[in-house]
Amino acid sequence: VLAAPRDATGVARLVAQTLCQLHRPAEVVVADPAGLDLGELTxxxxxVHSxxxxxxxxxxxxxLTEDRPDTLLLDLLCAQEFSGADAVGHxxxxxxxxxxxxxxxxxxxRSLLDTGTPPETWSRAGHRLFAVRGKEPS
Incomplete structure (x- = not known):
């Protein structure tokens, strides 16, 4: 998970959304963790790392203002596994x-993200993109 909490409120939302996931992420990457208390995740x-x-x-x-259902990561991973896509989204x-x-x-x-190419060019470069409809948070 790439996250960008800026204050205690953002950290609280990140922690709540991460820990409620039925399939928890392997890692949370925070661009600038200085001054943020991310101890609850660890x-x-x-x-947690930068x-x-x-x-x-x-x-x-x-x-972090976006609401995420507790099945989000599980749903995305299942869609990716089913489709074999390089990216899944809306x-x-x-x-x-x-x-x-x-x-x-x-x-x-990650290897696609590491290329730095913009998402609107991915399909033209031969990458498979699979769309899923968003669910309401539970």
């Missing part, structure tokens, strides 16, 4: 379980 055995992600899949949680058309030419990425293969 106490729950979630690795720098580049090391997990093979990366979920973007930089917008589209403005709310496409549901279909390959698409563009999407807003929610889960991305």
């Amino acid at each position: 106490a729950a055995s979630v690795t 720098g580049p992600p090391t997990a093979p899949w990366v979920a973007d949680w930089t917008d 589209t403005p058309a709310a496409d549901d379980y279909v390959f698409v030419p563009t999407l807003t990425p929610l889960l991305v293969r």
Whole structure:
């Protein structure tokens, strides 16, 4: 999970959303952890660090105002496993379980993210993009 909490409120949302996931992330990457108390995550055995992600899949949680259902990571990983896609996410058309030419990425293969190419070019470069419809948070 890539996260960008800026204050105690952001940290509280990050911790709550991370620890409620039915499938917890392997790591939480925070760009600037200075002055943030992320001890609750490490106490729950979630690795927290700055720098580049090391997990093979990366979920973007930089917008901590967004509500996330407790099944989000599980749903995204299942969709990726089913589809074999390089990225899974949403589209403005709310496409549901279909390959698409563009999407807003929610889960991305780290090697694709590391290329630094913008998501709107991924499909043209031969990467498979799979859309899933968002669920209401529970």
